[in-house]
Amino acid sequence: MGRAKLPRKSTSIDMTAMCDVAFLLLSFFILTTKFKPSEAIAVTIPKSVAAKVAPTKDIVQVIIDKDGKVFLEMDDEEVKETMANTLNTTKNLGLDVKAFKKSPFFGASFGGLKSFLALPEDQRKGNLLPGIPVKDSSNNELTEWMTLVRDAYQGKKPSLLLKGDNLAKFPAFKSVITAFKKNDFLKFQMVTNPEAVPVGTELWKKAQSGEKREE
Amino acid sequence: MAEMDTSSGGGHKKGPGVKKGKKLSTRVDLTPMVDLGFLLITFFIFTTTMSQATAMKLILPKDADKPEDQNKAKQSGVITILLGKDNNVFYYEGELDNSASNFKSSNFHDIREVLINKKNSVRDVKDFVVILKPSDECTYKNVVDILDEMTINVCTRYALVDITDIEAQLVMRSEAMATAAPAN
Numbered sequence: 001m002g003r004a005k006l007p008r009k010s011t012s013i014d015m016t017a018m019c020d021v022a023f024l025l026l027s028f029f030i031l032t033t034k035f036k037p038s039e040a041i042a043v044t045i046p047k048s049v050a051a052k053v054a055p056t057k058d059i060v061q062v063i064i065d066k067d068g069k070v071f072l073e074m075d076d077e078e079v080k081e082t083m084a085n086t087l088n089t090t091k092n093l094g095l096d097v098k099a100f101k102k103s104p105f106f107g108a109s110f111g112g113l114k115s116f117l118a119l120p121e122d123q124r125k126g127n128l129l130p131g132i133p134v135k136d137s138s139n140n141e142l143t144e145w146m147t148l149v150r151d152a153y154q155g156k157k158p159s160l161l162l163k164g165d166n167l168a169k170f171p172a173f174k175s176v177i178t179a180f181k182k183n184d185f186l187k188f189q190m191v192t193n194p195e196a197v198p199v200g201t202e203l204w205k206k207a208q209s210g211e212k213r214e215e
Numbered sequence: 216m217a218e219m220d221t222s223s224g225g226g227h228k229k230g231p232g233v234k235k236g237k238k239l240s241t242r243v244d245l246t247p248m249v250d251l252g253f254l255l256i257t258f259f260i261f262t263t264t265m266s267q268a269t270a271m272k273l274i275l276p277k278d279a280d281k282p283e284d285q286n287k288a289k290q291s292g293v294i295t296i297l298l299g300k301d302n303n304v305f306y307y308e309g310e311l312d313n314s315a316s317n318f319k320s321s322n323f324h325d326i327r328e329v330l331i332n333k334k335n336s337v338r339d340v341k342d343f344v345v346i347l348k349p350s351d352e353c354t355y356k357n358v359v360d361i362l363d364e365m366t367i368n369v370c371t372r373y374a375l376v377d378i379t380d381i382e383a384q385l386v387m388r389s390e391a392m393a394t395a396a397p398a399n
Binding site: 014033046054169172184186187188189193198203204 | 244245246248249252253255256259260263267268269270271272273274275276277298327331349350351352353354355356357358359360362363366367368369375377
């Protein structure tokens with residue numbers, strides 16, 4: 001008696017479906033990744049346990065780079081236009097309002113602002129620019145900048161951010177604070193990278209017991 | 216499926232002289248392609264940093280012009296932290312005495328314990344005030360770190376204050392001593 005012949009099945013599996021899935025996932029990840037915009041000013045920010053995500057809209061950001069140079073970054077074009085017009089009338093700088101509006105950040109003294117705006121955008125790199133002069137406490141130009149910002153926002157509160165480099169020295173930070181204080185900007189946020197709360201500390205215990213942190 | 220119908224239609228018989236072409240399978244092995252796909256996925260996942268910058272809030276006090284407007288702190292509940300260069304931390308409790316005998320040296324790791332001890336020893340937590348005095352030599356990172364330490368240890372009352380000349384000199388002298396010490 002012959003045994004019933006088992007039908008020989010191929011062991012190769014059709015990989016097409018799996019291949020589809022793999023590439024679908026791949027394209028999903030690639031398309032959903034938001035790239036960090038290349039920054040003209042290189043800043044390594046410190047870490048903190050703060051959990052609140054930094055705002056990205058309607059910001060006025062002061063940047064301190066590792067040499068203590070200060071830059072002002074703004075995103076609202078209308079406000080920048082108002083500022084440019086004010087600067088032209090009060091200081092008679094003859095600025096190109098359009099270029100001022102389009103410039104993402106400012107890093108020159110008022111006197112050097114015109115030549116700063118004349119630079120093509122790809123040459124405006126933090127390490128080549130002089131920055132806003134703040135070191136001299138009698139001539140802290142950031143104070144004037146902040147007054148401009150405050151007036152241009154007309155009572156609206158922009159989110160004021162401070163982004164400092166790890167290696168920036170304290171005097172630069174202090175003059176920025178002074179500029180803020182003089183213009184009644186008493187609340188600001190410092191941009192940091194998130195870090196885990198150390199285990200066993202009081203804040204950690206609070207987080208464990210489910211208590212919400214006040215921000 | 217990655218396959219095409221290669222069979223000749225309807226079993227049409229070819230003439231006797233016509234050679235049958237060898238039937239090649241069009242089925243492609245997709246396994247390496249799948250491998251590649253997943254390899255790329257893993258690469259992208261590992262190289263992507265998911266971190267988004269966070270923000271630490273700092274509220275500045277309004278400058279008080281008149282001395283009577285200034286906030287008073289009880290001496291027993293005050294600890295003053297001074298930040299020097301190269302991540303050096305100094306602190307003293309209460310007021311600095313004339314011989315600077317209560318001026319102590321610390322670092323960013325040990326300062327947490329100092330703060331906790333001080334906080335526990337103060338009778339009323341409301342009286343516990345931390346005064347932060349960064350010197351001109353310390354970095355922005357140091358300031359953020361010490362402010363972060365305030366959050367970590369839930370110190371609700373703290374203030375950033377300008378360093379005085381005496382303190383700045385003390386910090387400099389202590390640092391000079393610390394660098395000279397290992398040589399001896």
